[in-house]
Amino acid sequence: MGMSLAGAARRGAAFAARLAPGPRRALALLAFWFVIAIVGPLLAPHAPGEIVDRDVFAGFSARHWLGTDYLGRDLGSRLLWAVRYTVLICTLSTLLSCGFGIMLGIAATAMSVWVERVLGRLMDGLLSIPSLLFALLVIAAAGESVPALILTMGVIYMPGSYRTSRALALRIAQADYVMAALARGEGRIFVILREILPNMTGPLLSDIGLRFVYAVLLLSNLSFLGLGVQPPLVDLGSLVRENVLGMVYGAPAVVVPTIVLALLTVGLNFALDRQRP
Amino acid sequence: MTHMISVRGLHVVGRRGDGGEVPIVRDVSLEARRGEVLALVGESGSGKTTIALALMGYARAGCRISGGAIAVAGHRVDQMDAGELRSFRGRTISYVAQNAGSAFNPALTLHQQVIEPALAHWVLPRRDAERRAIELFRAMALPHPETIGARYPHQLSGGQLQRLMAAMALITEPEVVVFDEPTTALDVTTQIEVLEAFRTVLVHRGITGIYVTHDLAVVAQVADRAVVLRHGAVCESGDTPEVLARPRTPYTRELVAACHLPVRPKGLDPAVDAASGTAPEPVLTLSDIVVGYGRVDANGLPAHRILDGIDLSVTRGRTLGIIGESGCGKSTLARASAGLQPPAAGTVRFRGETLAGRVARRTPEQRRRVQIVAQNADLVLNPAWTVGAILERVLRFFHNLRGAVARAEALRLLDIVQLPHAVFDRRPPELSGGQKQRVNFARALAARPELVLCDEITAALDPVVAAAILTLMSDLQETLGLSCIFITHDLHALRAVCDRVAVLLGGHVVEQCDAAALMRGAHHPYTRLLVSSVPEMRPGWLDEVVAQRSAAAAPFVPTAVGEGCPFVSRCVTRIAGVCERVRPPVVATADGGRIACHLPPGDLPVLAPGNSTIDA
Ligand SMILES: Nc1ncnc2c1ncn2[C@@H]1O[C@H](COP(=O)(O)OP(=O)(O)OP(=O)(O)O)[C@@H](O)[C@H]1O
Ligand code: SF4
Ligand SMILES: [Mg+2]
Numbered sequence: 001m002g003m004s005l006a007g008a009a010r011r012g013a014a015f016a017a018r019l020a021p022g023p024r025r026a027l028a029l030l031a032f033w034f035v036i037a038i039v040g041p042l043l044a045p046h047a048p049g050e051i052v053d054r055d056v057f058a059g060f061s062a063r064h065w066l067g068t069d070y071l072g073r074d075l076g077s078r079l080l081w082a083v084r085y086t087v088l089i090c091t092l093s094t095l096l097s098c099g100f101g102i103m104l105g106i107a108a109t110a111m112s113v114w115v116e117r118v119l120g121r122l123m124d125g126l127l128s129i130p131s132l133l134f135a136l137l138v139i140a141a142a143g144e145s146v147p148a149l150i151l152t153m154g155v156i157y158m159p160g161s162y163r164t165s166r167a168l169a170l171r172i173a174q175a176d177y178v179m180a181a182l183a184r185g186e187g188r189i190f191v192i193l194r195e196i197l198p199n200m201t202g203p204l205l206s207d208i209g210l211r212f213v214y215a216v217l218l219l220s221n222l223s224f225l226g227l228g229v230q231p232p233l234v235d236l237g238s239l240v241r242e243n244v245l246g247m248v249y250g251a252p253a254v255v256v257p258t259i260v261l262a263l264l265t266v267g268l269n270f271a272l273d274r275q276r277p
Numbered sequence: 278m279t280h281m282i283s284v285r286g287l288h289v290v291g292r293r294g295d296g297g298e299v300p301i302v303r304d305v306s307l308e309a310r311r312g313e314v315l316a317l318v319g320e321s322g323s324g325k326t327t328i329a330l331a332l333m334g335y336a337r338a339g340c341r342i343s344g345g346a347i348a349v350a351g352h353r354v355d356q357m358d359a360g361e362l363r364s365f366r367g368r369t370i371s372y373v374a375q376n377a378g379s380a381f382n383p384a385l386t387l388h389q390q391v392i393e394p395a396l397a398h399w400v401l402p403r404r405d406a407e408r409r410a411i412e413l414f415r416a417m418a419l420p421h422p423e424t425i426g427a428r429y430p431h432q433l434s435g436g437q438l439q440r441l442m443a444a445m446a447l448i449t450e451p452e453v454v455v456f457d458e459p460t461t462a463l464d465v466t467t468q469i470e471v472l473e474a475f476r477t478v479l480v481h482r483g484i485t486g487i488y489v490t491h492d493l494a495v496v497a498q499v500a501d502r503a504v505v506l507r508h509g510a511v512c513e514s515g516d517t518p519e520v521l522a523r524p525r526t527p528y529t530r531e532l533v534a535a536c537h538l539p540v541r542p543k544g545l546d547p548a549v550d551a552a553s554g555t556a557p558e559p560v561l562t563l564s565d566i567v568v569g570y571g572r573v574d575a576n577g578l579p580a581h582r583i584l585d586g587i588d589l590s591v592t593r594g595r596t597l598g599i600i601g602e603s604g605c606g607k608s609t610l611a612r613a614s615a616g617l618q619p620p621a622a623g624t625v626r627f628r629g630e631t632l633a634g635r636v637a638r639r640t641p642e643q644r645r646r647v648q649i650v651a652q653n654a655d656l657v658l659n660p661a662w663t664v665g666a667i668l669e670r671v672l673r674f675f676h677n678l679r680g681a682v683a684r685a686e687a688l689r690l691l692d693i694v695q696l697p698h699a700v701f702d703r704r705p706p707e708l709s710g711g712q713k714q715r716v717n718f719a720r721a722l723a724a725r726p727e728l729v730l731c732d733e734i735t736a737a738l739d740p741v742v743a744a745a746i747l748t749l750m751s752d753l754q755e756t757l758g759l760s761c762i763f764i765t766h767d768l769h770a771l772r773a774v775c776d777r778v779a780v781l782l783g784g785h786v787v788e789q790c791d792a793a794a795l796m797r798g799a800h801h802p803y804t805r806l807l808v809s810s811v812p813e814m815r816p817g818w819l820d821e822v823v824a825q826r827s828a829a830a831a832p833f834v835p836t837a838v839g840e841g842c843p844f845v846s847r848c849v850t851r852i853a854g855v856c857e858r859v860r861p862p863v864v865a866t867a868d869g870g871r872i873a874c875h876l877p878p879g880d881l882p883v884l885a886p887g888n889s890t891i892d893a
Contacts, residue, residue, distance in 0.1 A: 159526035163701035183615050183636055185644045
């Protein structure tokens with residue numbers, strides 16, 4: 001067990017070393033947010049719902065580092081929970097959208113022409129609906145729950161991922177080494193998994209990172225409108241929404257979550273963007 | 278000012294991945310007088326283009342001119358600011374790139390693009406610019422100079438675009454024009470027209486030229502003086518005839534030698550075949566192959582044919598060369614033989630066994646015996662795999678070798694293609710072009726094939742590296758008893774490795790003959806055109822060819838209708854009324870050749886070693 005873990009770690013490191021600097025930085029940044037999402041709430045000094053102070057919208061202090069919110073709850077603790085929900089919901093929905101998007105995108109390359117046509121029409125149809133509108137419709141119909149959110153966002157971002165991966169796979173499928181594999185008589189699955197997929201990873205990782213950023217933005221939008229994550233749960237968007245009155249006092253309760261949100265999205269965007277020389 | 282161009286102690290550095298700097302050009306000094314053409318010669322990576330760009334005050338992304346003085350037409354290029362550089366480029370100096378096809382915007386007419394520099398630099402009002410463009414089109418010997426500008430880039434051939442690009446470079450009447458490998462992507466037949474057009478314009482307008490190339494034969498035709506570069510430094514410089522005839526440095530001697538590849542010593546040796554008492558055994562036989570696309574007619578034949586009625590066979594242990602212009606269907610022929618592009622009609626037989634058109638329907642054994650080594654080594658090796666993994670996969674797939682046995686065999690293959698074992702753990706992007714082509718070869722050999730299809734395996738390589746690959750191929754073929762199809766547009770390479778030659782034109786085989794007989798005896802008119810178009814390393818050759826051709830020039834005729842001869846529009850000896858309508862019969866010649874032409878055998882053009890001195 002220990003051996004295989006070490007082996008996996010070594011292989012992971014070797015893989016990261018071969019990546020372009022853009023996806024590599026993004027990967028490191030994502031890992032950082034994951035650690036916060038998983039470990040953060042365990043370190044939180046207070047329960048997220050606990051009212052700890054009579055002073056609402058308090059500023060930075062030794063007792064409450066990031067001050068308190070509109071009900072006098074510890075903002076630091078709530079923020080750690082909010083990061084967890086935002087990161088986990090968006091991760092799951094991105095896994096969903098990109099998992100299916102990539103699978104279908106590659107399948108469309110390898111399968112018959114009409115499969116590809118039907119898929120293409122379907123995805124174009126999905127793509128033409130504005131994402132916020134689509135999310136509002138689904139949530140109005142299915143109710144506001146975390147699984148519904150994940151699923152909705154997964155569906156919304158699938159067509160984009162499908163398109164990217166199909167375009168990539170199509171281009172690589174033209175390469176002469178794929179031709180050489182076919183001339184040898186390799187099976188379709190081998191060609192997809194071993195010849196095409198490894199050459200897609202760099203660009204695909206960038207694409208996945210971008211879709212994660214979109215998901216964070218959409219989720220925060222929804223929560224800010226009161227249609228996303230519902231109390232007692234909390235994410236970055238709902239944190240901003242519930243403390244929006246603190247804006248007039250310049251309270252940390254509204255400023256800090258906004259900054260964290262910006263750090264998360266802009267940071268990832270920057271890391272990914274740098275891959276252009 | 279005595280010199281139009283004078284460069285002193287030029288240094289250019291590039292940034293490495295880790296932030297350090299590497300010298301790309303080191304202490305280069307050169308000069309050119311007004312009206313002179315100076316050639317920059319060297320293999321790829323020797324810094325030719327970098328120096329040419331530095332003359333225009335330009336360094337590629339990641340590079341920096343780090344020292345030296347560059348003076349062009351009295352301007353100090355290295356001291357100009359961005360604004361000065363902008364007006365300097367285009368007005369005083371302009372650039373003709375290697376691949377004109379990708380340099381034009383497909384959405385605009387050529388006229389708009391050609392006169393653009395004149396308008397952008399305010400040198401001419403629009404009307405005068407248009408008039409001058411037409412004048413230049415005429416000087417460049419472009420067809421229909423008055424109307425060609427109204428066309429779009431995709432409607433012209435590569436050679437025509439290259440000349441248009443030169444017209445665009447000349448429209449501002451610059452004093453210096455930089456040509457960067459302007460004919461490398463062209464066929465020999467087109468290359469002649471383009472070279473002649475360039476040369477005439479330069480001479481008539483007294484323009485100073487910088488000509489970047491790796492082809493010494495081209496240098497001999499166009500350049501007054503040559504600078505040979507190696508690893509970013511000047512290796513040798515002098516007057517062209519002097520440098521070519523009496524190279525002083527070993528490297529230049531090597532370059533010159535690479536242009537004189539030894540002709541393959543054995544030819545088909547009839548004595549051996551006669552002694553064994555049997556007719557030479559064909560390995561691969563293609564009969565009446567048709568490959569095409571588009572609507573399919575009642576007989577199952579496609580409307581547009583890339584290959585049309587190909588009959589060829591490869592003799593066991595021999596190399597069949599396929600030569601022809603770009604787009605004549607050479608690669609398609611290889612792909613059809615390998616089953617990657619199923620023919621619409623005809624049969625592919627391998628040692629008597631009929632092979633399925635589609636590779637998926639062939640048996641593993643059939644696939645193993647025919648291996649293809651493709652044109653572009655950059656694309657043919659999966660960049661995500663190590664060299665070892667690439668070879669081991671083939672060994673496992675065909676021979677079920679695994680683990681240590683496979684590794685040992687893969688290392689042995691590296692030995693065979695003369696690569697160090699250190700390459701085993703590297704990935705293709707970390708290899709040079711020549712090394713990649715060797716790995717490519719090793720992968721084909723890993724299957725232990727009987728026939729190897731080599732598609733332009735040296736097209737992307739420098740002459741020196743290419744010569745090494747050809748030698749390797751020739752040796753392997755002999756020691757392993759392989760049969761080969763060798764596809765190329767390079768007659769030197771063809772003669773160095775082939776026993777028999779098939780000349781392909783517009784999807785038809787117009788001639789087959791022994792490689793040894795290629796330079797003499799009666800041939801198809803197209804073969805003669807090809808052979809006489811290969812530049813020779815003799816100054817003055819271009820003049821002779823141009824003089825000959827203009828004397829024999831035939832008025833243009835419409836292309837073949839229906840079954841006519843594919844060469845009819847360019848043939849000077851065509852028989853009016855017959856050649857454009859009737860498919861030419863295949864006639865056997867005295868020395869074992871087969872020629873598809875309407876001319877009676879006695880009237881076919883005869884090549885003598887004297888008038889085509891590739892042998893020299
Ligand atoms: N699927 C296709 N559809 C349409 N045209 C095609 C197709 N495949 C090939 N062609 C055309 O067929 C012709 C022959 O192509 P091929 O690649 O065999 O040329 P080639 O002789 O190898 O040229 P080069 O020397 O440039 O490699 C070209 O004009 C090409 O554009
Ligand atoms: S058949 Fe006619 S056109 Fe064709 S090469 Fe012979 S003479 Fe020329
Ligand atoms: Mg080709």
